[in-house]
Amino acid sequence: RRVGGRAEARRTAAELLERVDLTPAEDYLDKYPHQMSGGQRQRVAVARALAMNPEVVIADESTSMLDVSIRVSMLNTLGRLRDELGVGFLFITHDLAVAKYFAWEGEIAVMYLGRVVEHGPTPRVVGEPSHPYTRALISAVCEPDPDLVHGKERFRLRSADVPDLTDLPPGCDFHPRCPLHEAGGCDTLRPSLVRHQDRLLSCHVVTRG
Known part of the structure; x- marks a missing residue:
């Protein structure tokens, strides 16, 4: 969006700050990054991304360094923006509890060493994981998430x-590392990502069942 001058640029910046719940915007317009908290800086980063009127926002570990209470507030803001603006989010995280919270009505892709090993509706993948790596990730969750x-x-x-x-x-x-490993197959041929029931899966043993 092109702006016509300093006054219009400040108005646009204020609108974006308020959209990401930094209110009143006047308290933040003239601050330097070191004068803001980590959560406030993350919100400014989201506001900058929204300034381009994107169709998709890539959020890479956008809550990993935040306190848990601030993390939930940030996730709620992102969810509201997603719904109100119709913006798609590619949310990258190592925290399955966060992925579950943010993408429950969407889809999740689990990656291992840079390759997708399981991809499907979030409730199904989290609730009934199929790939051994996904199962190991959920088994290792340390946060108190009884449903997970x-x-x-x-x-x-x-x-x-x-x-x-x-x-x-x-x-x-x-x-x-896989408990389901079968010699002569798993250690010789790389599995393809194929449709298996309600998801995509890359595992010789599971997809054969």
Whole structure:
């Protein structure tokens, strides 16, 4: 959006700050980053992204450094913007509890070493994980989220060591750590991401069942 001068630019900036719940905007317009909290700086970053009238916003670990109470407030703001403006969000996080909270009505893709291993509706993937890595992630959740871990058995990995990205193992990247590993298949052929029931899945063993 092109602005005609300093006054209009300030008005536009104020509107964006208020949209991301930094109110009154006049309290923030002339502040430097070091004069703001981490949560306020994150909101300014979102406001900057919205200034371009985007169709999609990529939010990479946008709440990972925030206090839990501020994190929930930030997620609520992003959800409101998503619904009010019709903006799509590609939300990247290592925290499955956050992903569940933000994307419950959307979809989730679980990645391992840069490749998608499971992709589907969030309630289904979180509630009934199929890929061994997704199952291990949910089993390892430390946050008190009863809905996320209730009734799920501890899924133990064969190894805690993550392969070197410059020297990946043959076959499935996850097979050295996978409890479901089958010699002669998992360690020789990389599985494709294929449709399996209600989701996309990359696992020789599970997709054969």
